[in-house]
Amino acid sequence: MDTPTTKFVYEPDSPRHTQDPHADYAWLRSNAPVYSWRERDAIVVSSAAGLREMFTDERLSLDVRHWAHYAGEQLFSQPRFEAWRLSDDNGLFRLPPADHARVRKLASVALTPRAVRRMDAQIEATVIEILERMSEGKEVFDVSAFAEAVPMTVISDILGIPEADRAAFRHFGVTVIKAVIPSQDIEVLSGIADTYTEGRKLMLRIIAERRAMSEPPEDMLTDWINATEDGDRLSDDELISLATALIVAGSDTTVHATCYAVYHLLKQPEALAEVRADRSLLRGAIEESLRYDLFGKSGVFRYALEDFEWKGVPVRKGQMIIGLIGAAGRDPELYEEPERFDIRREHRSDLTFGLGRHFCLGANLARSELIHAVGKLLIDYYPDATLEAEPELDFHNPLMRAMKTLPLRLGAKAVQG
Amino acid sequence: MSVRIEIDRLACEANGVCEEILPEALQLDDKDELHLRLAVVPAELEERARKAVQACPRQALRLV
Numbered sequence: 001m002d003t004p005t006t007k008f009v010y011e012p013d014s015p016r017h018t019q020d021p022h023a024d025y026a027w028l029r030s031n032a033p034v035y036s037w038r039e040r041d042a043i044v045v046s047s048a049a050g051l052r053e054m055f056t057d058e059r060l061s062l063d064v065r066h067w068a069h070y071a072g073e074q075l076f077s078q079p080r081f082e083a084w085r086l087s088d089d090n091g092l093f094r095l096p097p098a099d100h101a102r103v104r105k106l107a108s109v110a111l112t113p114r115a116v117r118r119m120d121a122q123i124e125a126t127v128i129e130i131l132e133r134m135s136e137g138k139e140v141f142d143v144s145a146f147a148e149a150v151p152m153t154v155i156s157d158i159l160g161i162p163e164a165d166r167a168a169f170r171h172f173g174v175t176v177i178k179a180v181i182p183s184q185d186i187e188v189l190s191g192i193a194d195t196y197t198e199g200r201k202l203m204l205r206i207i208a209e210r211r212a213m214s215e216p217p218e219d220m221l222t223d224w225i226n227a228t229e230d231g232d233r234l235s236d237d238e239l240i241s242l243a244t245a246l247i248v249a250g251s252d253t254t255v256h257a258t259c260y261a262v263y264h265l266l267k268q269p270e271a272l273a274e275v276r277a278d279r280s281l282l283r284g285a286i287e288e289s290l291r292y293d294l295f296g297k298s299g300v301f302r303y304a305l306e307d308f309e310w311k312g313v314p315v316r317k318g319q320m321i322i323g324l325i326g327a328a329g330r331d332p333e334l335y336e337e338p339e340r341f342d343i344r345r346e347h348r349s350d351l352t353f354g355l356g357r358h359f360c361l362g363a364n365l366a367r368s369e370l371i372h373a374v375g376k377l378l379i380d381y382y383p384d385a386t387l388e389a390e391p392e393l394d395f396h397n398p399l400m401r402a403m404k405t406l407p408l409r410l411g412a413k414a415v416q417g
Numbered sequence: 418m419s420v421r422i423e424i425d426r427l428a429c430e431a432n433g434v435c436e437e438i439l440p441e442a443l444q445l446d447d448k449d450e451l452h453l454r455l456a457v458v459p460a461e462l463e464e465r466a467r468k469a470v471q472a473c474p475r476q477a478l479r480l481v
Contacts, residue, residue: 056476101427112431112449348434348472356476357428363474364432 010037010044012297018393018401021297025327034311041069042320043313044299046327048334048351050311054323055355060302062358063094067303068318075189084179084196091241092361100357106234107242108361110223116364119158119220126153127372131381135410140388143377143406147258150373151251158365159243160210160219165202172199173247180248181398203240250362252400256295257286257366258373259391259403264289264341265378266387266408271343276379285343286370290352292341294326298399300354325351377408384411420458421481422466424451428477435469435478443469 008027011017017024025046028035033047045054054060064070076085088094095103109115130149135141152173161169175195183189207225216222224234224242234242265272265285275281299322304315315321328351330338335345353360360366378385388407422442431449441462442455458466458480470478 104430105427108430109449113433114431114445114447114449348438348468353474355474359430359474361430 015395018297018395021326022330025324025330029327029331034313036313042322043315044322044324046324048328048331051323051325051328051351052355054302054321059305059308060321061305062302064303066305066318067320080190081193083200084193086237087196087241087244090237091245102232103234103238104361105229106227107224109227110220111361111364113364115223116368120368122157123154123368124372126157127376131376135381139410141408141410143262143408144259144403147255147373150258150369151254154369155246155250158220160217160221161206165206168202171195172202173251176244176247177251200240203243204236207236207239246362250366254366254369256400256402257290257370259406260293260295261286261289261370261374262378263391263406264293268341271341272378275343276383279379281343282371282375284345286374287347287350288341288343288345291329291347291350294329294352295400296326297401299324381414382410383414385409386411420463420466421456422453422458423479423481424453425477428475430475432474434472434474438469438472439465442466
């Protein structure tokens with residue numbers, strides 16, 4: 001290994017990294033695929049092989065309470081935080097392995113490719129409704145605002161949230177999304193805790209109403225309520241945690257994935273022309289945009305359950321492990337010419353949605369939303385759309401390389417019908 | 418040496434990746450149940466069987 005001539009500093013919060021993280025990723029992959037990030041007392045993993053190990057190693061947990069620097073114990077023992085704590089404790093990010101496997105098995109029946117195909121027409125209709133409403137009469141259109149509107153509406157649809165409760169559910173959703181970004185402000189945290197209390201009440205009522213229906217609608221909430229495995233069912237609190245996880249893990253991620261897919265397709269006019277000529281290439285184009293330039297910034301986290309040594313790097317019990325999936329996406333060990341955007345590439349080894357025990361439960365749902373959001377916008381409705389300007393980036397989002405705006409010149413609207 | 422595929426049924430979430438890679442041996446039914454169609458993997462399918470094991474998003478397959 002060559003000694004680097006300039007000292008490498010890993011600064012994911014710098015504007016430079018948000019604009020283009022790939023030089024940092026390349027340095028890490030080739031010089032220190034398991035990197036000791038002293039400033040944050042964390043281990044950073046960037047190679048595809050390293051990520052595969054990270055996702056399948058039983059010595060690593062997703063439960064933040066195993067983090068040596070976790071400080072939430074006292075806060076969450078307060079009565080005001082009970083609903084929030086129940087949601088976390090019954091959720092897939094925290095349940096102990098045996099319960100986790102049981103809840104995943106029950107929940108996954110509603111999210112297999114086959115199950116998502118049943119929801120596909122509804123997702124398509126929702127995307128069309130949002131796109132028509134937001135693009136009506138516009139010459140320049142902000143993709144980020146459109147992308148922002150899709151996931152929460154789709155989630156409300158597939159959970160069958162009654163019309164009268166939609167505004168309250170949306171308020172709950174927006175608040176729990178904000179809660180993902182760690183805050184130290186007790187006022188902010190208490191406000192979030194109160195919204196969890198209200199959200200729990202709302203969901204308990206919706207679930208009770210659903211259980212009482214003689215002919216419940218065919219949607220995901222019904223699937224979850226009816227799911228059985230060896231006589232076992234999901235409890236009310238597990239159902240609420242799943243709905244919450246759907247929002248927390250499935251909203252912002254899908255928003256940014258939509259923006260980056262639209263952006264990269266517009267930056268690659270030849271690829272976009274091919275996709276416009278042959279719709280069957282769209283799925284691969286979206287997987288490729290996720291591989292080529294994943295929107296993540298902070299990485300995904302695990303916490304060491306014991307001391308061990310990993311590729312010569314000592315890992316301490318309680319230390320945070322940070323996985324950079326975006327770096328694995330351009331690992332030359334896994335991909336030929338990883339710097340090339342190729343919509344015909346094979347994606348079977350991608351780590352975009354993780355691997356193993358915590359593989360993204362909503363991956364197929366996300367894919368369906370992305371295909372419709374990108375396909376309706378760039379193929380069916382606005383086949384002449386072009387980039388109006390480079391996106392404006394939000395340098396303050398600690399989790400994602402978020403686009404604040406992504407302006408598109410729409411061009412002529414294609415005739416529908 | 419004969420090779421067999423083992424399915425961890427609790428881990429399988431019917432993503433269907435293995436079925437795409439090795440339809441001769443692995444098939445999902447219309448209830449998302451995964452069926453093993455070959456008791457033993459013949460030598461000419463072994464490489465693809467390894468790929469299927471490697472590619473399973475849930476890592477629910479094993480070669481034994």
